[in-house]
Amino acid sequence: MTTTPQDVSSSGASSLSERARRHLWMHFTRMSSYADHEVPIITRGEGAYVWDDRGKRYLDGLSGLFVTLVGHGRSELANAAGKQASELAYYPLWSYAHVPAIDLAERLANMAPGDINRVFFTTGGSEAVETAWKMARQYFRLTGEPGRYKVISRDIAYHGTTMGALSVTGLAAIKGPYEPLVPGSIRVPNTNFYRADEHGDDLTRFGQYAADEIERAILREGPDSVAAVFLEPVQNSGGCFPPPPGYFQRVREICDRYGVLLVSDEVICAFGRLGEWFGAQRYDYQPDIITVAKGMTSGYSPLAAMMASDRLIEPFLQGTNSLMHGFTFAGHPVSCAVAMANLDIIESEDLLGHVRRNEGAFRATLEKLCDLPIVGEVRGDGYFYGIELVKDKATKETFDDDESERLLRGFLSGALFDAGLICRCDDRGDPIVQLAPPLICGQEQFDEMEQILRTVLTEAWKRI
Numbered sequence: 001m002t003t004t005p006q007d008v009s010s011s012g013a014s015s016l017s018e019r020a021r022r023h024l025w026m027h028f029t030r031m032s033s034y035a036d037h038e039v040p041i042i043t044r045g046e047g048a049y050v051w052d053d054r055g056k057r058y059l060d061g062l063s064g065l066f067v068t069l070v071g072h073g074r075s076e077l078a079n080a081a082g083k084q085a086s087e088l089a090y091y092p093l094w095s096y097a098h099v100p101a102i103d104l105a106e107r108l109a110n111m112a113p114g115d116i117n118r119v120f121f122t123t124g125g126s127e128a129v130e131t132a133w134k135m136a137r138q139y140f141r142l143t144g145e146p147g148r149y150k151v152i153s154r155d156i157a158y159h160g161t162t163m164g165a166l167s168v169t170g171l172a173a174i175k176g177p178y179e180p181l182v183p184g185s186i187r188v189p190n191t192n193f194y195r196a197d198e199h200g201d202d203l204t205r206f207g208q209y210a211a212d213e214i215e216r217a218i219l220r221e222g223p224d225s226v227a228a229v230f231l232e233p234v235q236n237s238g239g240c241f242p243p244p245p246g247y248f249q250r251v252r253e254i255c256d257r258y259g260v261l262l263v264s265d266e267v268i269c270a271f272g273r274l275g276e277w278f279g280a281q282r283y284d285y286q287p288d289i290i291t292v293a294k295g296m297t298s299g300y301s302p303l304a305a306m307m308a309s310d311r312l313i314e315p316f317l318q319g320t321n322s323l324m325h326g327f328t329f330a331g332h333p334v335s336c337a338v339a340m341a342n343l344d345i346i347e348s349e350d351l352l353g354h355v356r357r358n359e360g361a362f363r364a365t366l367e368k369l370c371d372l373p374i375v376g377e378v379r380g381d382g383y384f385y386g387i388e389l390v391k392d393k394a395t396k397e398t399f400d401d402d403e404s405e406r407l408l409r410g411f412l413s414g415a416l417f418d419a420g421l422i423c424r425c426d427d428r429g430d431p432i433v434q435l436a437p438p439l440i441c442g443q444e445q446f447d448e449m450e451q452i453l454r455t456v457l458t459e460a461w462k463r464i
């Protein structure tokens with residue numbers, strides 16, 4: 001059964017919620033939490049705002065899920081999809097090519113740093129990460145180092161949900177039910193300086209320490225067994241940990257010393273989130289592989305990719321070799337056409353420059369919240385910030401599991417939503433609220449976020 005707008009208005013919103021409860025299996029969702037709550041149903045979007053089925057407006061402070069960079073309701077992207085679907089709706093990239101994929105691969109190669117010139121499309125970020133690990137393993141087999149299969153990633157980092165990507169992920173809680181996972185995935189510390197008291201206030205030294213931990217892990221595992229290190233430019237999970245100065249330069253040196261590939265997982269950070277096309281450009285390092293997804297199409301159609309350097313494709317260009325890997329819908333013509341139109345908008349509206357010009361104002365507006373007793377720190381870069389919540393500002397004491405459960409799930413998530421702000425309340429590390437709005441946002445939206453957060457966090461503090 002499908003629903004027309006008339007059904008929604010005549011039969012009421014609850015019937016949609018009821019049907020969602022009955023048939024939808026929502027992702028990363030405690031389905032039981034909707035037993036006595038309506039399922040939120042978003043029906044349309046325009047600019048930085050979305051509306052629910054009751055006509056209520058919300059500021060989309062998370063760009064959907066770090067996706068909608070150019071904002072909602074852009075007819076240019078809808079038209080690009082329609083035009084491509086009428087011309088060639090589908091063709092696979094399994095031994096064929098099509099024009100939108102060629103155009104987009106070339107454009108991405110021109111945008112990417114250094115000699116990252118080869119684009120392997122996938123449909124989502126997990127597949128891109130999965131592809132990077134598989135490709136790295138095969139690359140080393142083809143180049144005479146078959147023992148290199150392990151990967152290193154950081155504590156609490158999220159790299160996706162498929163078995164390989166989940167193995168790279170550093171979140172024990174979402175891995176447990178699916179073990180045993182893919183062997184050979186190693187954890188190192190992330191760059192959470194707020195919780196690195198032993199390093200005092202020396203951020204640079206802390207960065208060197210965190211990078212050196214990668215070297216120690218490589219040596220511990222045996223350099224000949226390590227294929228790649230997966231790092232996000234700004235680590236999302238845990239609440240936006242930017243790299244300390246010199247961190248990525250040191251990691252690059254370490255990777256070169258031991259022949260390990262550096263993968264920049266830019267599923268969130270690419271295409272302007274940090275004010276540059278790629279996070280690697282923002283922090284001035286050269287990866288061997290970049291994984292991208294989400295913002296490439298602003299979500300108007302699904303698309304992702306693993307991008308690799310010339311050196312990495314080289315053995316795959318020889319004789320009978322091939323990467324025996326692919327996805328039916330990867331590099332879908334409609335998605336590639338949408339991505340081209342999305343990149344056109346980012347360029348013509350100078351959204352990279354807009355982020356660079358406004359990120360200081362965004363940060364300063366959020367930092368006003370630091371006068372609240374519950375706000376420990378505001379951190380991040382570009383249009384990507386985490387606000388860490390604490391029980392005691394002076395000691396940085398955090399909430400225990402029960403308190404965090406009551407604070408985040410019991411109050412904050414619902415209260416912020418009711419107040420008209422969509423953002424992320426997360427306690428996969430210490431409790432945080434995260435903001436990653438569409439790149440078109442300006443001071444009006446920064447103020448709106450600050451005001452809603454101020455009201456709701458003030459109320460949350462009274463309830464602790």
Ligand SMILES: Cc1ncc(COP(=O)(O)O)c(C=O)c1O
Nearest residue numbers: 124125126158159160265267293
């Ligand atoms: C850094 C990173 N890598 C990989 C993924 C997985 O992407 P997807 O959900 O498209 O599979 C995500 C998703 O949020 C991510 O943030």
